[in-house]
Amino acid sequence: MLTKTTKNIFKNILKQFYNIKSFSSNDANALMKEPQYPKRIFSGIQPTGAIHLGNYLGAIAQWVKLQNQKEDIILSIADLHSITLPHGPKKLSKNILEIAATLLGCGIDPEKVILFQQSAVPTHTELCWCLGCISTMARATHVPVGEDQVQQIQLTQDLARMFNSRFGNTFPIPHTIITGTEYARLRSLRDPLKKMSKSDPDPKSRICLTDKPDDIVRNIKKARPGVSNLISIHSFVTNKTVDDICREAGNINTGEYKLLVADAVISYIKPIQEKIFYFLSNEQYLLDILKQGGEKAAEISEQNMEEVRYKLGLKFKIKSKQKVKMSVL
Incomplete structure (x- = not known):
């Protein structure tokens, strides 16, 4: 830049x-x-x-x-x-x-x-x-x-x-x-001070649209401190407001919340993945x-x-x- x-x-x-x-x-x-x-x-x-x-x-x-x-x-x-x-x-x-x-x-x-x-x-x-x-x-x-x-x-x-x-x-x-x-500057899952990037050498730093469900769960579970980043992702894939998400997740711990986000992301990108793999074939x-x-x-x-x-x-x-x-x- x-x-x-x-x-x-x-x-x-x-x-x-x-x-x-x-x-x-x-x-x-x-x-x-x-x-x-x-x-x-x-x-x-x-x-x-x-x-x-x-x-x-x-x-x-x-x-x-x-x-x-x-x-x-x-x-x-x-x-x-x-x-x-x-x-x-x-x-x-x-x-x-x-x-x-x-x-x-x-x-x-x-x-x-x-x-x-x-x-x-x-x-x-x-x-x-x-x-x-x-x-x-x-x-x-x-x-x-x-x-x-x-x-x-x-x-x-x-x-x-x-x-x-x-x-x-x-x-x-x-x-x-x-x-x-x-959402244009979603943060790296490994370092919330950096932007999520395709060229980051650490594949655990991002969620790719072609990732397998197990990889998505693993990457989100290992996300470093930076819960606001996960809330932004959760908000978009569920079309819920940040206030609604914070209210609904108020009684669960961070580990449980990460699994909630992972499930929401997997559900959201599943139809996109199916189309991607169709075109790749x-x-x-x-x-x-x-x-x-x-x-x-x-x-x-x-x-x-x-x-x-x-x-x-x-x-x-x-x-x-x-x-x-x-x-x-």
Whole structure:
């Protein structure tokens, strides 16, 4: 995550490069008037491991809600991002299919959402090179993020404003959609001071959507002090308020309460698991979904990248297809 200092340094460098006096989001005089773009939502998830309950509550469940509101949504399995971590090629390929199956099992509908593999859209990395940072290819207008990612979206907003000011309106200024505020930062079961993470080396630190019931019971029973974390989980999977849970569990000890939470979690994720394993048993279907999504995403991104190339001077505008004969001097 970018620190405030790093962000300011990067902003200052880019200001000097583009020779822009100011690109503050509040300085309307320095910016061209932003045109209205159709609303489009972009988000993604890295295939660094099995999706856990925190990923589901904080992001995926919100994507499903947005999808059912008939929003224009593009979701990326960010495999290029994930190779910054040590990985094995076979494991990465397996993770990509498992992430796709899990997203479908959680309710993502490929008929309503473009689901694609990041590496299948090379224009993504081309724009990354042109802008000097990672940027979405779909000209998204809204980006669902957790509270800890807002700073990165702010930097993207600044870059979009600078590009538009220098080369003409090209990118919409993306707006954040804060997702799953109550659940987006579920804590590690082993260390409540840390966020639940797919890449944590300790598998007992999280509850994965594909975990066996016995593993869920074991992990919750061994959860370190941090009962508020379990209450948050319990509240979501039972749709009960925190006050109701505290009142109902007021006469039982911590060990008994952990078993209560484990039973509730197992019941909640059981139908999701059944769908995940169904899709995992149909690998060709997953490959077809990713191929179709990649083609749709590539078509959108290529149109946008063509405009970027032209505005940067990398692409010539062909005025006529008529052949011109050249004489030898």
